[in-house]
Amino acid sequence: MDNQEALQRTLNRACRALQILEEEKASFGIRVPVDLQIELEEKQKEVTSLEARLSQLQEKHPASVPDNLPRYNDVFVGRKQEIARCLEALSPEERGWGVAIDGIGGMGKTALALEVAHDARKQALFDAYLFVSAKTTWLSSEGVREETLALSSLDSFCREFAKGLGQTDIVKMTNSTERRRALLDALRGRRTLLIWDNLETLNAEEREMIGEFLRKLPTPNKAIITSRRRTGESALTIRLDRLSEAEALELMQAKGRSHTHLAQELNATKPEILTALYEASGGNPLALDWTLGQVAHKGYSISVALERLRNAAKSRDLYGFLFADAAKTLSESDRTVLSALVVFLTPAKTAALADATDLAITEIQVSLERLVTLSLVNDLDGERFGLHPLTRTYIRAAVGGTDTVGTAPLSGIWFDSGAQRKVLRYWVDFAQKYGGYDKDAYKTYDKLEAEWQNLEGVATTLREMAGIPGTLKDSQAAQMLIDLENALYNFLFFRGYWDERVRLSEWRYQAGKALSQWSDAGWGAYNVAWIYYNRAETDRAASWAAQMAEAMERGGNRRDKGVAIRLQGVIAEQRQDWAEAERLYQEALAIYRELEDEECEAIVLNDLGGVTRKQGQYDRAESYYKQALAIEEKREDKQGQAIYCNNLGLLALNRDRSTEASLWYERGLALAQEVGRQDLVASAQVGLALVLEEEGHYTDALPLALAALEIQERLRAQDLDWTRQLVERLRGKAGIE
Incomplete structure (x- = not known):
């Protein structure tokens, strides 16, 4: 027994040394030094050998x-x-x-x-x-x-x-x-x-x-x-919650050491794919192990295995093992709450769930308590509740699906698609309440910003339900998608979500076509074209402008057709076809004056100011800009005033009137910041930087130019290269490397 005790003490010391090495390895993340890895593997072999010897002694001398x-x-x-x-x-x-x-x-x-x-x-x-x-x-x-x-x-x-x-x-x-x-x-x-x-x-x-x-x-x-x-x-x-991403990557690498094909796939896979695998699994070790097993034992690539993990119907063994037994015990209220939480991509409070589902607060509280007990819902700080990514995938598949996972159908038997639709409607109503285009809408955009992740998720879900592009599957979902985009497109432009606006507006265009609602399709095309115009991607803008014009010819009203004509003028101006641009603007202006639409009249007057300014016709440009500004001052529209003040500042710079330019840009910046429109903030900052440069205040000008550049880089705005050149010029003049 003395030999056994001595061997046990040796093993204990080796295990402690191994633990220290493993902790040191963990501190390096996935970039483990080669010498540390070798030392760790040698210590693992030592522990395995000692355990085997001790096991032999224990068989001879049972403890x-x-x-x-x-x-x-x-x-x-x-x-x-x-x-x-x-x-x-x-x-x-x-x-x-x-x-x-x-x-x-x-x-x-x-x-x-x-x-x-x-x-x-x-x-x-x-x-x-x-x-x-x-x-x-x-x-x-x-x-x-x-x-x-x-x-x-x-x-x-x-x-x-x-x-x-x-x-x-x-x-x-x-x-x-x-x-x-x-x-x-x-x-x-x-x-x-x-x-x-x-x-x-x-x-x-x-x-x-x-x-x-x-x-x-x-x-x-x-x-x-x-x-x-x-x-x-x-x-x-x-x-027990998810592994951290570093721990999950460590688990992947450890699995790879036991399977050559898996190791090769891991080494060949981009880090962002491995991160996507971690996110889809929610850091669940079994889900990671199962997915990696598809690679190791069935020869899948990691990308293919990841897609299977994201598809509950194709991974019924995994999802049935995780959820089928729990699903059998759920009440109708439990299923409603789960269906609602699927739509909430950020943790939800009880009051929000009550508003979205029409269930009583007490019903929701009882269901949440039961769902937390079953580990189907996570209770988080601030009395908020959320779903694990795997639970979300399972419930999404179970709402209105056609396949089964284990013993729980993915056909709506366990989960009511009507409850999900009610929550989707809740978010569309939320967007309509706090979004929109009117002159004061910007005052509630912070509420949309706070819930943007949920709103973006709702848009994706509605698109999937509608079946677009392709054969229309759900006209109600398509209409809700149109309503959502219509409520959000101006917020997206103001707050700099330009890529997101392109995506949602394309979906509105597709939904409008699928429903034969041509005005909606046309406005979706317009909203896409406007982003491409603002990025100076003129050919793309022109393509979408043509699609808008075609849609408006099929179903738009006279105002819609005026917008299509004006958009053609904007693109002609970007191509420096001044005569064609001015002709189109004058045609659109006549329509708006006939309709007594002052807002659109001001917009086209501003366009005419731009095209005449670029031709050096400064007096005409000033007249157009000031007519536009007067209309927006009368309407108390601060966004329009910011636009026209900035343009008057630029016109003053063209005339070498720096003091006048500074006043216009300062007014434009204050208005742009108040309404939160990022491109106008950048435009005013660039203008003020130019004024300061002209006055020789290079170090004061540089921070303004840098702030503008940061915004324009995020937006990929059409003036981005010009602003970069301004920054470099100011650095040189200020003697900054």
Whole structure:
């Protein structure tokens, strides 16, 4: 036995050294130095060899310590904080019976329990270590395997624990109540760690009886339980959440060391794809393992395996294993709340869910409590609730789908597509309430900014439901998409979401065509064209302008046709075809004056000011600009005033009137900042920088030019190259490298 004890001490030292090396490796992320990796692998081999020698000695000289802990052969990464908290809860100083580990399926609850138990054994915290599981299914890359010998009751757990302790008399008892009492008596005076695995498979009565048993567990015995259902009475509760991205990448690399093809795929895959895999899996170790298994064992590329992970119907083994059993227990209100949370891409508060679903607050609170207990919903700080990415994928597929995942259909039986549609309508109404185009709309754009992630997600969902581009599948969804874009397009332009505006406006165009609503299609085309014009992508702008004109000819009113004519003039001006531009502007101006549309009249007067200024006709330009400004002052439209003040500032610079230019630009900047329109802010900043440059104040001009450049780079604005040149010129004049 002396040799065995000495070997154990050597092994303990080697394990501590290995742990230090692993922590050092983790600090480097995925860029591990070669010498550290070699040293780590050598230490791992040393530990494996020592464990094998110790195992041989123990077979010759069986230890008296009851111990049936499974050897966890898979890769274990991260969870250092959770391990430390668990070990602290298992110490004799803690009064609770131990640790309850809960969380969504596949988060590594069993793995963590075993890792903690093995660490406790290394530290000799207990005299016995007993593991018993109620696990009924196992997931591998080949599919779900059934466990026919799984335990299903407190009494069966007690039998196994008694057997592990060598208490054959307790095993032979016929009365289950007496067996429980006898086991508790047998544990008195002992230091035993009991691991109860996968308790969610037991019925509610059995789980309640286990809770009562654990409350009576005599100290200093402790227990660890794992379950997808939240429990944790009189114990430390660890809700196991996602791995960090660094830990997930470490897990991927560790898996790759065991499979040549997987290692090759990992090395050949772009980092952004690996990040996308991490995001789609939600940092779930089982989902990552399953996805990597598709690569290692079935020869898929990582990109293909990622697409399968994102498609619940094509990954029914995984999603059925994770969610099917829980789905069977849900009430109608539970399903409604889950369907609503799918649409909320940011955590939702109870009040917002009530507004979106028409359920009573009390109904929502009861459902949320149940869904949190089932680990289907995460309760977050600030009384907010959200979904894990895998849960979201499952529920999205289950709302109105046509396939099945495990025993839970993806056909709407479990989840009501009407509830999802109601929440989508809630967000469209939200956009219409706080968006729009009128002169004061900018005052509520902060509310849209705060919810932009949700609004963008709603747009994507509506497009998918509508089936565009292609055969129209859902006309109601297509109309909601049009309504959403119409409410948001001006906000997107003001706040610098230009790429997003292009995308949503294209979808509006497609939806309008699908519904034969040609005015809507035309306005979608216009909104796309306007971004391309502002980026000086003239050919693209012209293409979309032509599509707008065609749509307006089929279904637009006279004002719509005037807008199409004016857009053609803008493009002609960008091509420096001054005569054609002025002709088109005058044609559009006549239409707007006939319709008594002062807003559009001011816009075209400004256009005429621009085309005449570029031809050096400064007096005519000033007249047009000031007529436009007077209209917007009368209308109290601050956005229009900002535009025309900036243009009058530019005109003053053209005339070498720097003092006058400064006044116009200062007024334009204040107005642009008030309404929050980013391109106008940049335009005024550039103008003021030019004034300061002309006055020789280069160091004062440079910050303004840099601020403008930052905005224009984000927008990819048409003046971007010119502003870059201004910045470089000012750097040189200010003597700044």
